[in-house]
Amino acid sequence: MKTVIIGANHAGIAAANTLLDNYPEQKVVMIDRNSNLSYLGCGTALWVGRQIDSYENLFYTNREAFEAKGADIRMETTVKKIDFEGKKIFCESLDGATFEESYDKLILATGSLPIAPQIPGSDLEGISFLKLFQDGQEVDRQISDPAVKNVAVIGAGYIGVEIAEAAKRRGKEVRLFDVASTSLASYYDPWFSKDMDENLKKNGVETHYGERATAYKGSKHVEAVVTDKGEYPADLVINAIGFIPNTGLGKEHLECFGNGAYRVDSHQKTSDPDVYAVGDCATIYSNALRAETYIALATNAVRSGIVAGHNVGGTELESIGVQGSNGISIFGYNMVSTGLSVNMAEKNGLKVEYTDFEDLQRPGFMKHNAKVKIRIVYEKESRRVVGAQMASEEDISMGIHMFSLAIEEGVTIDKLKLLDIFFLPHFNQPYNYITMAALGAK
Numbered sequence: 006m007k008t009v010i011i012g013a014n015h016a017g018i019a020a021a022n023t024l025l026d027n028y029p030e031q032k033v034v035m036i037d038r039n040s041n042l043s044y045l046g047c048g049t050a051l052w053v054g055r056q057i058d059s060y061e062n063l064f065y066t067n068r069e070a071f072e073a074k075g076a077d078i079r080m081e082t083t084v085k086k087i088d089f090e091g092k093k094i095f096c097e098s099l100d101g102a103t104f105e106e107s108y109d110k111l112i113l114a115t116g117s118l119p120i121a122p123q124i125p126g127s128d129l130e131g132i133s134f135l136k137l138f139q140d141g142q143e144v145d146r147q148i149s150d151p152a153v154k155n156v157a158v159i160g161a162g163y164i165g166v167e168i169a170e171a172a173k174r175r176g177k178e179v180r181l182f183d184v185a186s187t188s189l190a191s192y193y194d195p196w197f198s199k200d201m202d203e204n205l206k207k208n209g210v211e212t213h214y215g216e217r218a219t220a221y222k223g224s225k226h227v228e229a230v231v232t233d234k235g236e237y238p239a240d241l242v243i244n245a246i247g248f249i250p251n252t253g254l255g256k257e258h259l260e261c262f263g264n265g266a267y268r269v270d271s272h273q274k275t276s277d278p279d280v281y282a283v284g285d286c287a288t289i290y291s292n293a294l295r296a297e298t299y300i301a302l303a304t305n306a307v308r309s310g311i312v313a314g315h316n317v318g319g320t321e322l323e324s325i326g327v328q329g330s331n332g333i334s335i336f337g338y339n340m341v342s343t344g345l346s347v348n349m350a351e352k353n354g355l356k357v358e359y360t361d362f363e364d365l366q367r368p369g370f371m372k373h374n375a376k377v378k379i380r381i382v383y384e385k386e387s388r389r390v391v392g393a394q395m396a397s398e399e400d401i402s403m404g405i406h407m408f409s410l411a412i413e414e415g416v417t418i419d420k421l422k423l424l425d426i427f428f429l430p431h432f433n434q435p436y437n438y439i440t441m442a443a444l445g446a447k
């Protein structure tokens with residue numbers, strides 16, 4: 006059995022490792038147009054902000070590791086076309102040489118592309134995205150140039166907020182723009198995002214919400230960003246307004262979701278029985294929505310790759326769906342969320358209630374202490390938990406995983422009220438904030 010995997014980043018790597026480690030009879034071919042694989046994009050802002058000493062350890066595997074396992078791996082090779090009927094793919098390597106590759110099973114792991122704002126001046130120099138390792142290197146090169154003083158970040162989602170912090174840490178004047186009324190609006194309700202906005206402002210980031218970029222100005226190199234509310238100097242612009250699935254190769258043949266992602270079943274199988282799709286190019290099942298959706302995250306890419314790998318290898322394995330759990334840490338302030346915020350639940354037509362609680366993390370007599378806040382979102386009628394958000398200067402991240410499981414398992418808010426949660430002053434209060442939030446539910 007020969008399986009070709011197109012795309013050798015997080016999703017493709019997980020599928021390849023699953024096949025190579027568990028099914029020795031499999032012949033695996035991996036093809037990627039980039040020169041590197043396994044880059045952890047989360048490290049870009051850490052490197053640009055010099056919170057880590059080097060970018061070199063941001064890769065967790067390499068071509069040689071796959072060759073050692075017996076894979077045929079072709080880097081710097083672009084798949085140009087797929088003949089799904091004839092089960093053939095047409096490739097072009099960097100030197101222009103073309104070749105064909107046949108397959109028994111195909112795994113599409115072509116990921117996503119950053120959304121490009123379609124506004125005048127987009128082709129000026131000094132306008133970047135932050136998707137590939139190479140993009141991060143280019144942004145870092147420009148930030149290292151003392152002539153670059155003003156940095157404009159378009160989009161205050163995860164990438165935008167993280168790179169705004171990094172640019173500020175490098176001493177730049179940073180302006181952060183978003184059409185939404187707060188940062189991180191698709192992940193958190195304003196009760197949380199407003200704290201992040203205060204945190205950004207306190208640390209010197211100039212925030213511009215409810216403001217849309219309408220043009221970039223400059224002669225050759227960008228000099229200013231024009232919005233519907235003003236004009237601001239900019240020597241470097243970083244666009245971070247979200248991802249779209251990269252599905253050009255299969256969109257004519259395979260069934261696609263509203264945003265163009267390949268629709269997959271719980272085995273990661275597309276509408277063609279010999280073709281699987283994983284990671285950012287595919288849909289995913291949301292346990293909070295109880296529906297198919299699109300959530301571009303490395304964690305989802307890895308899990309979907311494992312599921313596809315086993316199914317292709319011959320062991321039936323169903324995906325259990327996801328909650329879109331995520332986290333962010335900016336200037337020492339930590340926020341984590343899973344499932345749906347109240348805003349996102351309502352946007353998706355769910356009728357929800359929520360319960361909030363805010364307190365010190367530990368008893369008052371403990372020296373190291375900080376505030377922690379929590380919101381649990383639950384469906385009005387069924388009372389099942391559909392989301393949770395938590396924030397603190399403390400590392401409270403592990404608590405969110407329990408809510409992820411609660412959403413996956415359809416646990417009600419009432420079940421959490423008397424849940425056995427331990428107490429130790431080093432970690433929490435006898436009246437734990439999770440218990441207190443749950444007990445406060447109407």
Ligand SMILES: Cc1cc2nc3c(=O)[nH]c(=O)nc-3n(C[C@H](O)[C@H](O)[C@H](O)COP(=O)(O)OP(=O)(O)OC[C@H]3O[C@@H](n4cnc5c(N)ncnc54)[C@H](O)[C@@H]3O)c2cc1C
Nearest residue numbers: 012014015016037038046047084115116117284285302303
């Ligand atoms: C700056 C940044 C920070 C991030 N931080 C986090 C984080 O902290 N946590 C988190 O969970 N997620 C994070 N993400 C999101 C995460 O990186 C993506 O969800 C993840 O990369 C998706 O993996 P993937 O393998 O599906 O797709 P991709 O990473 O997009 O990889 C797709 C691969 O396919 C190849 N390819 C595409 N088309 C072709 C073709 N025609 N021929 C050959 N090869 C092709 C590409 O070269 C690429 O290597 C971050 C993303 C960025 C950009």
Ligand SMILES: NC(=O)C1=CN([C@@H]2O[C@H](COP(=O)(O)OP(=O)(O)OC[C@H]3O[C@@H](n4cnc5c(N)ncnc54)[C@H](O)[C@@H]3O)[C@@H](O)[C@H]2O)C=CC1
Nearest residue numbers: 160161162163164165183184185245246247248301331332
């Ligand atoms: N910590 C983490 O888990 C991280 C995850 N990622 C993931 O990578 C993907 C891409 O990240 P982002 O690009 O940050 O997308 P995002 O979806 O997180 O944020 C995009 C932001 O751009 C705004 N926006 C949209 N159009 C706009 C416009 N025309 N002008 C101004 N603002 C506009 C949106 O309101 C939104 O706030 C996401 O799926 C994200 O979850 C990225 C970085 C870190």
